[in-house]
Amino acid sequence: MSAPSAGSLLRRRFLLQVFPAIMLPMFISVSDQTMIAMALPAIAVDLGEADMISWTVVAYLMAAAVATPVYGRLGDLAGCKHMLSIALCIVVAGALVCCTAPNLYVLVLGRVIQGLGGGGLMALSMALVGHIIPPRERGKYQGYLAIVHLCASTLAPLIGGVITEHFGWRFLVAAAAPLAVFALIMVRRLDVVQVTYGKLGIDFPGIFLFSSFVVPFIVAMNELRTPQMDNMAAGAGCLAIAGMALLLLLRFERRALMPLFQLDVLSQPAISRSAAIAFCHGAAMMAMITLTPFYLQTEHDLTPMEIAQYLMTLTVVLALSSIATGQMVSRTGRVGIFPSLGLTLLVPIISLFAIFGTRTDAGIWLALWYAAIALCFGTVMNVLQLSVQIAAGAAHLGAAAAVLQMARTLGAAMGASAVTAVFFAIMASQGTSAEKAVLEALANASSGDTSFVHNQLTTAFQGAFFAIAIFVGIGAALAWRMPLRKLD
Template structure:
């Protein structure tokens, strides 16, 4: 029976072949056991880059190849972003449990090989393997939770994932620093192995989901075009203004390739039997709107995570050793509000008001952070970070919830991967755009305060650590502090403006009732595993 035939056998929009079995009532104990495996898998995916980042100077010292340092992160990010939609579709077509287990296995293989790397080239290649698995981890966690727990009850569990994000952001640099100092940089990769085995054990033993016998052809051309398009756009935002000038032939060529690939992808998706990403999903108003909101949330969040520690270390004199702790106020606001909103949605079944409040609070938090100056106290900046984090707390899980509730259960994987992809691309573009704005403002301020030589000097200062900056002459320090503060003003002011787009999108969301029970089981060829 083909995927289309399975779908036709269903009775009602939420009762398809995979979805009907997925949505059968589960005992609280069964769900809790599966959630342990899902939480550990999510922790693996989110913690990796943060742990490895701390160890990078040591890695370069041993392996050499400093000129290729950025590719250790870029290879992972590219593979994750490009594989995300593919994993989502494969899970919908062939069963979520099997594809999730495969993604964990690939991630662990990449981790082991990265730890064994003998050169920078090997490390970059094996990091790409890791990223390939990480794309499946992120999508698998969200789509499996969407399959096991009806949207009405999902708020009970979404706080777990907000807590994982906070733990990864704060604990990642701390763990990475400890491992690098007391063990070896290779253990920043090996630490994934026991955690991954634990996640695998819980998933294999406790998770019971159907294996879908799909005979539909995989959309290889669509997958290729989408991968090329995503990869090109991520490279444009990663390299633009740093590796190459924005107007260079490399950046313009990558931009043209990305646009052409995505146009070709849209053309192909309208003509294949089983599209990699059904464009009809965007005809659903809520799905299209939360995709926009998710994009802007990624835009704002990654921008804040990138530039706030720089301001705190440079202007406020905070220690760089425990850099993850600098973001604790923002993560605290995100975690608390996410927990409260999750419980409220479970109790009332209403959700439309939260994206409206969240986008407005996010815009307000960005506006408050745009007032940061050279005299702003740490307490004040922490309060403004809590506001921004609270806005994100209203949005982080709700956007995924609305996206999943807007599609049939057979498309749960595609919905989860699309929501994740938009947030990832938003973060990539946000960091690139904010970086360009920040650099321009810093250079302009340095020229204004130190004359013509100030602009050239600002580029060198940006490569110096806080301790080295404190040894510079007082006028240079003062000029750079003002330059960074002005850069922060520009970044977060534009962040507030862009957040208003998310506010407008949230206002037009419709209150569609959340599914609260199991779908009717159709007569299809499925087997529980």
């Protein structure tokens, strides 16, 4: 009887030991925002302050964006396994604060704590894969991890809705605690040898300056969603603060002895361009997900359950495309061609969808539109993760993975805000209130009314989808210039 091959042993170790240890942290990271969104109406009713309810999402996003590069840097210095354990402990603490919050302000504080822990879950999990799996095989195994994204993206809304309806929102936010504890046990049992590089230290001035960039930037994106004078002025002021903080951060990091961002590493073309592509990909993807329920309900008169089916089509095909891309990278050794072709094809697909999507009857043809969009989206992130891991080397895997995740997070914030602002601006240019137009469209959709206001909504949606196509086009242009085209 022949001995098992090295490949089969690696696959067995990944599936039995590594995959369970990183699966739960990734699931918690991906599902958090979707699950909490299902509880927002119940939270608003229970705690009041409905006009501030969005801060339960924004607070987590800001804290996670600030924490991500810190975890990446410390993961390289102290070990990704140890830092992932700390991140999970912080998630538990944040969940306990959230579930006992007496008012919205304490809940937002708990979400900040959760974000400070959640910011490290995805980046450190992907860095651990880089430390365990050889470069040629990483595409395949990162494709397997797309299953986690699929389950989290697809099941989280359903789980969140069921728990909120039957047990209440406090039970929902508390559910992250036992999941994180179980994940912590699995991570501590993980057998991984990581050589740490450099002396352990924390760049507190760098963290402060980076926070001074991220927090105003995300607040600005939140303010610029609605084109009103007060919001526009506040958004412009926040962007000015963010810009000054970014300039000071870059200047300081060049001189720091223990910098938060090692600019000589991150300025490598493979890493900087991958981060830029991740920014564009995150912007387009989040804008598409944000716009889809709104679009399907007003333009196609679909129920929430029917909308969920289209979103499921989007997530399932995206995950399958990601898995297939990983398999093809491992078999062919080709890297850059997949996001280059995927994003290039996505530009005309979304542009044609903007023109003909409203004329397509809900059903199989509309589902095929979304399947084609998801197929192209799925060719990107696995390749970007592989590219930055190879370019960074073992010494900087954590920092490189963190930069990629941070770029995607900031891109998602900008994409959702920019596309929403385009939609509102087009409605305003036609002399119509977007809010009133949507209410009228929802009221008249079932009767098949094609009123003038409904036509204005169609025009605004077309402009919003064209804005998404612009983000994709910029990403495609960058993808064709990726230095890593083929593995050795």
